[in-house]
Amino acid sequence: MATMSQTWSIFTAFTLLVMQLCAGKKSCSIWSSAGPVVQRGSSFTIYCTFNCKCKGSMYSDHPPTLQSHKELNSTTIYFNVVNITKNRTYSCKCNCSPALDPCGLDISAGYLPDPPKNISCICKLKNKESGVVSCTWNRGRDTYLSNNSMLWVRTVPGKHKEDGLHSNRTDRPSVSFSVSRSVQLISVWAQTGNRLGYAASSPINFTLSDIVMPSTPVLHQPNCFSRGCSMKVKQSVETQHLEIQYKTGEQTWTAYRDQGVQDLSISPLEPYRLYHFRARSKFSNGLWSEWSTSISSWTQEEAPVKELDVWYAEAASDFTSLRVYWKEANISISRGKIIEYKLRIYNPDSGSENVTNISGNARNYSVPFCANCDVTVWARNSKGISPPARVTTRYMEAKPPLGVRVKADNDNVTISWRMPETAALPTAYVLEWYPEGHKLEELKWIRLGRNDTQFVITGIKRFKCYVGAVYVYYSESSVNRTTFTGVATMESAPGAGPLVQEKPEGNKVKVTWMELPRDQRGGCIIKYTIYLKSNSGSLQPYSIPASERTYTIHDLSPGFYSLWMTASTAKGEGPAGQTVKFFIQQETQLSFLLLCGIISLIVLFLFCLCQSSTVKQRFWVLFQCIMLDVVPDPANSKWAKECTREKGKINLQLQLSNPSVTEDEREPVLVDVEELPKQNIDTSTPTNVSPQHIPQTDLSSEGSPATLLYPMTTYIKSFSQDSDSSNHTHTSEDTNTSADYISSHGPGIMSEEEQENEEFAEMLVFFPSHNIFIEPLAFGGKLTLDAVKINCSDSDHNSLVRCNLSENNF
Structure with missing residues (x-):
């Protein structure tokens, strides 16, 4: 067991060792027949030999692209490169066991160096x-x-x-x-x-x-005055030649050469200019040194040498002010920094003048309009003031420029004209132009000589409409002009339609609108079009000139309508604006019918009133008041005097009926007479007593006395029961008497006609204080009390008597 274990350990270690040895080993080797560096445009062969038995392949560039190689033998392949034009990379790959890394080669392509x-x-x-x-x-x-x-x-x-x-x-x-x-x-x-x-x-x-070559000279900061500058030059080695160059702004350099002096002065220069200086030096032979570092300095100011270019403009909607413009003078004219402008307004009619100091940054100023005023403008810097520049609104009649023509292209506008055919030659022309409707804000102008008849305006904004005028000057006060309108360098149809407001009035509608914004006009508006569409679908266009801002459409039938507007330039019609709707009502003539109805009611009312005899009498009284006829005073009549011979008594004679009276004589009129005694009161103010408050006290034929109800008076008023009219009687001159009535009826009984008279009198309270409806009335012919016969059955002054009153000369 121990032996087997040791054997396995040795085998494992050997395997790991083999794997470590094989790690990083290439699977092939690659080389070029021309080497790794080749000339551009050359041809050569790339070879690849594999270290293991496998089927290899060749690739080129990044990412690798498979190339169609050829086999040289069982382990080597090759690829022919033709006319190489750039650096390239080649690689070969083979599937070995164990796996090995591919091999590669970088080819550099270039040229042989040229001789320097x-x-x-x-x-x-x-x-x-x-x-x-x-x-x-x-x-x-x-x-x-x-x-x-x-x-x-x-x-x-x-x-x-x-x-x-x-x-x-x-x-x-x-x-x-x-x-x-x-x-x-x-x-x-x-x-x-x-x-x-x-x-x-x-x-x-x-x-x-x-x-x-000398070393580069060093310039010290110059010391400048208005027309020149002086400066010092430092060099490490003395040279024979020194050159100074100077310029202002974007101008080219101007050379100034000297014989190598250390201090030099450069002139002439222009006042109030920023000058740049640089220097270089040279020996008697050899090369010029490099230019020194550039230094800068301002020359000093001088007073302005020329008057300002001044123009003016009047506001189209406000003729109470005048705006004066001036151009900023160039540096050659101003000769310094303008610190302020001085403006004077002189009125030759009154001899008054007004002087104003304006900021140096201003380019225009509004002054009160004066038909005959002169406006003078000066510019001032630290060294002085410019000559005066004058404009005047007091012009004499002169011949205007002739044949003013305008030609526009995509960038510029050419204005040309002919000289006026006059004996006096023009002294100058002034051409002004500005965007339509913006004269005060963007006015531009140019002064031209007497022989100029053309000018090209640049800087015109595209899709903007310009207007202007050509002024011709014969003298300072003899000026005239010719205007031009509708100038545009490039146009298009308007970008929007006008916003409209409608106001129906009866069978017509009033349409108002505003100008389109400048960025939506597309150029010069030549017309507006109103489209009116009825409820039935019929469409009616109305063409209006571009100068109008209101239009009234007449004779519209009742119904609903739709309305919109468009604007047009020379390039076409723009889109429609918003649509508004309105309604035309039926013509009812309500006001006329109402007026006719009121008049008819008044006429009918008057007609009904005139059917009453009482009303006729009252209108006759009114007519008599207007005519101011003289009415006799009963108190001064012959009859009244005879009846009042005895103090406190009235002597009345009753005339009996006579069968022998002729038919021409009228029947006696029975009159109730009431005699009232005087009272110890102030009788200057008449006392009006309504007949309704009089007791029904009558006198019989036997003359029985009755109770005395009112003070006795010598003033007698009467109404004739059969008369159709009355006569106004003046109040007696006797201020100690008061007025009452002698009525043909009983004192306590009022007829229906009298009641109507009383009511009608109350209605007319707005008439004069002496009520004409209760004044004595006389009807018929010329009635005088001297011709009246009164027969009474009793003459007692303390009682009422019934009398027969007749008029002999009716």
């Missing part, structure tokens, strides 16, 4: 004793292989010496070495090599005096 060329050398003197020679050369085309470059140097006179100097740079090889001032001549050649071979240039000889 363009060898150049310069000698920079560090001091008077020695210098440094730097040589560079061109190694030729890329070999796609690792190269090394070397420069061989031989110095003459002195000991013949050759040094091989390696270059650390592979793209532009260069080397540097030191030489003494005693060396006069050097001979150099370059060599380049790689794994394919080497190539060398021919030797080149250099005379040090021809390639000597």
Whole structure:
């Protein structure tokens, strides 16, 4: 058992040892007939020999690609590579037992190096004793292989010496070495090599005096005034030539040369410019040194030399203000930093002026509009003020530019015109342009000479509509212009439709809309179109000019309608905007019918009132009041005077009926007369007593007395029972009397007609204070109390009597 156990342990150890020995062993070996480095474009063969008996295969590149190899014998295969153009990797693989690693080979393809060329050398003197020679050369085309470059140097006179100097740079090889001032001549050649071979240039000889170069000079900070600058130059070795170059901004360098002096002054220069300076030096022979580091400095300011370019604009919707614009003057005109602008408004009509100081960053300013005002603008820097620039709104009539034409392409707009046919030649033209509707915000202009008749506008934004004008100046105040509209460099159909608002009014609808946003117009809008669709489906378009913002559609039938709008440019019609719906109601003429109904009711009411005789009488009273007829005063009549001869008594005569009265005479009118005694009260204010409060007290034919109810008066008022009209009687001049009635009825009995009269009088309370409905009335012809006969059965002043009253001249 122990022996068996030991044997098994030895076997296991041997197996592990074999496995360790076999680990990392290749299954094959691979090689090339041309070696691992070949020239590009060459052809060769790759061989693979396997270490075990198996069927092998060959692969190329990454990831491995199976190649169609050929068998050389039972253990070797090969593959022919034709015209190789790049670095490649080949590998072989075989399934061995135990498994072994595949074998592989990297092939590098490149070119033989070219002989170096363009060898150049310069000698920079560090001091008077020695210098440094730097040589560079061109190694030729890329070999796609690792190269090394070397420069061989031989110095003459002195000991013949050759040094091989390696270059650390592979793209532009260069080397540097030191030489003494005693060396006069050097001979150099370059060599380049790689794994394919080497190539060398021919030797080149250099005379040090021809390639000597001073060290780079150092410029000190310049000291500048408005027209020049002075500066110092420092050099390690004295030279015979010195060159200074200067420029401003993007300008080209301007050279200034001197004979190697240490202090120099450069002029003339422009005021308020940032100048850049650099310097180089040279011996009497040899090469110019390298340029020094550039330094910069500003020249000082001077007062502005020219007036500003000033223009103006009036707001289309607000003529109460004027906006003045000016362009920022270029540095050659401003000659300094503008710290402020000065603006003056002068009114020649009143002789007043207003001066305002404006920030130097401003480019426009709004001033109150004045039809005859002059506006003057100055610019000021630290050294002074510019000449005045004046604009005026006071223009005389002049001939405008003729034949203004506009031609637009995809980027620019060309404006051309003809000179006006006048005896006086123009002095200048001004061309202005701006996006439609944005004059104050984006106004641009250009001043042109008297002989200019064309200008190309650049910077026009695409799909934007521009308008403008050409102004012609004959003098400062003789100006006229010709406008142009609808200018666009590129157009498209609008991107949206207008937003509309509708307002139905009867059988019409009023449509209003706003302008499209600028980014949705696509160019210049030439028209709007309203589409109206009825409930029946019929569609009616209405074309409106682009300048309009409202439109009214008339004579619409009752019903539902839909409405939308579109905008159009020269390139086509845009999409529809939102659709609005509205309703047209049936024409009921409600107001007219209501008015007719009210008028009819009023006429019918008046007609019904006129059927009443009482109403007729009242309207006749109103007519008499308007006519202002003179009514006799009963108190001053002959009859009243005769009846009141005795104080406190009325003498009334009763006329008996006479059968012999003619037919022409009318029957006597029976009148109830009530005589009231005076009372010791103020009778200047009449006392109106309603007949309804009078007791039914009557006088019999025997003249029996009755009870006295009212004070006695000499003023008699009466109503004729048979009359159709009444007459207004003025109040007696006797202020000590009061008024009452003599009625043809009993004092306590009111007829139905009298009650109607009383009610109608209460309705007309808005008439004058002396109520015309209770004033004495007289009807018929010219009634006077002198012609009235009254016969009473009793003349007692303390009782009521029944009288016969007649009018002789009816």
